[in-house]
Amino acid sequence: MSSNECRSGCLHTLFCWLLSILRILHLVSKKFYRKHCSCDLKLVAISFNHNSSALTADAINVRKNFTTTISAPEWTAGKTVATDSPAAYAIKETQGHKITIKAKFTISPNSATQAEIKAEGGGVLGSLDPQIVAFANGVSVPEFVSFELHHHTIGNDGIKLEDITWNWKYRCCGGSEWEPLQTTHHRIYVILEEPKLPWKQQPFPDAQNPWTDALDYACAWAAGQKNRDDAASAITKQINANLGLVYDNALGASHYTSGGLVALFELTQFLTYLKNGTGLGNIVNCTDCATITTTFSNLVGCDLHASKMGSAFGFDLTPFRGIGAAGFGCPGFGCGFSYHEVAWKGGHGNADPLFDACLRVDGDTNPWAAPYAEIFPVNIVFSTNPGAPLPLAVPFNAQSYKERLCTNDAGGIGSCNPIGPWPNSSNGRRPVK
Amino acid sequence: MIDNEADDAYRNQVKLNYQFSSWAGQTKVGNSNVRLLDFRIESEDLQGWKLEEKEELPPGTRQQRVFRYIHSPARESSNQRYVSTIFECSSVFDAHETLIDVVMTYMARKLPRCETRGLEIGDICFGSHGEVNLSVIFARFNILVEIQSAIPGLAPVNAFAGNVDSLILSRYSRNKEFHEG
Numbered sequence A: 001m002s003s004n005e006c007r008s009g010c011l012h013t014l015f016c017w018l019l020s021i022l023r024i025l026h027l028v029s030k031k032f033y034r035k036h037c038s039c040d041l042k043l044v045a046i047s048f049n050h051n052s053s054a055l056t057a058d059a060i061n062v063r064k065n066f067t068t069t070i071s072a073p074e075w076t077a078g079k080t081v082a083t084d085s086p087a088a089y090a091i092k093e094t095q096g097h098k099i100t101i102k103a104k105f106t107i108s109p110n111s112a113t114q115a116e117i118k119a120e121g122g123g124v125l126g127s128l129d130p131q132i133v134a135f136a137n138g139v140s141v142p143e144f145v146s147f148e149l150h151h152h153t154i155g156n157d158g159i160k161l162e163d164i165t166w167n168w169k170y171r172c173c174g175g176s177e178w179e180p181l182q183t184t185h186h187r188i189y190v191i192l193e194e195p196k197l198p199w200k201q202q203p204f205p206d207a208q209n210p211w212t213d214a215l216d217y218a219c220a221w222a223a224g225q226k227n228r229d230d231a232a233s234a235i236t237k238q239i240n241a242n243l244g245l246v247y248d249n250a251l252g253a254s255h256y257t258s259g260g261l262v263a264l265f266e267l268t269q270f271l272t273y274l275k276n277g278t279g280l281g282n283i284v285n286c287t288d289c290a291t292i293t294t295t296f297s298n299l300v301g302c303d304l305h306a307s308k309m310g311s312a313f314g315f316d317l318t319p320f321r322g323i324g325a326a327g328f329g330c331p332g333f334g335c336g337f338s339y340h341e342v343a344w345k346g347g348h349g350n351a352d353p354l355f356d357a358c359l360r361v362d363g364d365t366n367p368w369a370a371p372y373a374e375i376f377p378v379n380i381v382f383s384t385n386p387g388a389p390l391p392l393a394v395p396f397n398a399q400s401y402k403e404r405l406c407t408n409d410a411g412g413i414g415s416c417n418p419i420g421p422w423p424n425s426s427n428g429r430r431p432v433k
Numbered sequence B: 001m002i003d004n005e006a007d008d009a010y011r012n013q014v015k016l017n018y019q020f021s022s023w024a025g026q027t028k029v030g031n032s033n034v035r036l037l038d039f040r041i042e043s044e045d046l047q048g049w050k051l052e053e054k055e056e057l058p059p060g061t062r063q064q065r066v067f068r069y070i071h072s073p074a075r076e077s078s079n080q081r082y083v084s085t086i087f088e089c090s091s092v093f094d095a096h097e098t099l100i101d102v103v104m105t106y107m108a109r110k111l112p113r114c115e116t117r118g119l120e121i122g123d124i125c126f127g128s129h130g131e132v133n134l135s136v137i138f139a140r141f142n143i144l145v146e147i148q149s150a151i152p153g154l155a156p157v158n159a160f161a162g163n164v165d166s167l168i169l170s171r172y173s174r175n176k177e178f179h180e181g
Helices: A010-024 A030-037 A212-221 A228-241 A267-276 A286-299 A401-405 B005-017 B092-104 B158-174
Strands: A040-047 A086-090 A100-108 A114-121 A128-136 A139-141 A145-148 A160-172 A179-191 A305-310 A340-344 A353-355 A359-362 A378-381 A417-420 B049-057 B063-073 B082-089 B124-126 B135-140 B143-149
Touching (some): A040 A160, A040 A179, A100 A114, A128 A145, A160 A212, A212 A267, A212 A286, A228 A286, A228 A353, A228 A378, A286 A305, A359 A401, A417 B005, B082 B092, B092 B135, B092 B143
Parallel strands (some): A086 A179
Antiparallel strands (some): A040 A100, A100 A145, A114 A128, A114 A160, A128 A139, A160 A179, A305 A340, A340 A353, B049 B063, B082 B143, B135 B143
């Protein structure tokens, strides 16, 4: 058989089967076996997000960061690092749908018409079942061949970040032995559902498409969470407790919003802070915390917005534990806020729950006096009884936010009311830059 | 920027808190028509400070351009780091209105005047609470400057803020007639 031919059919299959036995017995060389029963196959590219207008059957639209786009095929020959080949899947939208990836191959000799290909491993995406791929003129037909992810476990473990490896194998020309083709590495993000504003799927590409540089953190902070409330709670706690952020006790100024004052979220700078401690520093205020919480939570599918509370005169505070503080107390500028901003659900009304990464409140039956039993204000209703006569009676048992933040009088609880998002903040979902 | 009643009421209260009417539209040098154009800080402008980053930000309605600068001391031994946002506004009055826009976003109800903290800069200046000024906001002519310390701990901004104010004044002095338009 000439090296330019690739026979097929039962006789050739039988011939190759015999050769493979002889090879196992070391009676023929690998080179001899390959010459007669193999071919030279190459994996050229893999597309995860092969349909940028939908997210039910493939990966969602993402980009790396503000300046760098990501387009399919995400993996091309030569990429060896998982982070260079990222893909993100939405649990809700893919549930019950066939999910596929697409891969392109080349083969030589050019006359070869088919090969069988599979991939082992794959982590959350699972292994790829063996599949006959057709070739014409040395290139796979169609150029990008669909492989269904029959064994994926997307959704089983909730939100996830996993670096996966596929060990691709092939056999052709009737060969009976699987031969190694390529090992590929990919970073896979699993989120609850389509990211919400400020993140957008369309247009694509666009600076507001989900950033993988941010998914690296959001998926780690909310790892294992299976619903939006739990995900937002986990993210809020991370921001409050584990990022080294400190409240701006000098004046309570925002350090990570800009553009028309508090219109944009300086996410690039914040990611730099997370990476190496610089960026715009570790000092934050409530606007920053609400924006960080909203942006990272909405990236994994939550639907929060940054919204204000207070009154024209501000409101008085009962001691709380500010972000980065060692214990309960008042800010350095006194026991009052001109306003406060949190990540809020729904229509930011009295009955709507909120998430506040900026501080922890006293969770015991007397939130207006020591001792303090701190709780994270996560998924807590703004006010369970907003019109109640003041002062409120002790013991106070309601899991109600503003009563645990404010003094028990007209200047505190009585002056702290839902206001809504800053007018120029894109309804509390500040675009990222 | 403010488009609803609650925010209007809040803005008015902030103006009262800061006694806006007592200083709005006034300058200490020159007249209230002074308008510096295309004010920027270049790397060689502030001796002893290294310019780490410079970025143009989208301006608001009262501003012509906004730049953010990050400076650190030229001496490597210090860990100070200052973030300055410089708003080049359309007029002196717009700079003062922008000052209100900015302090409205502070959670502190009111800030002390810089003069009470031993810092005499700008036409109007507010410092921070606490032992030292960790942040300062001042307007000089039509330029509004906000300087924040970007590291935890006591890194007072007074000296750096003074240098920035001197730079604005020197740009004005260089071509008074032109700027007083």
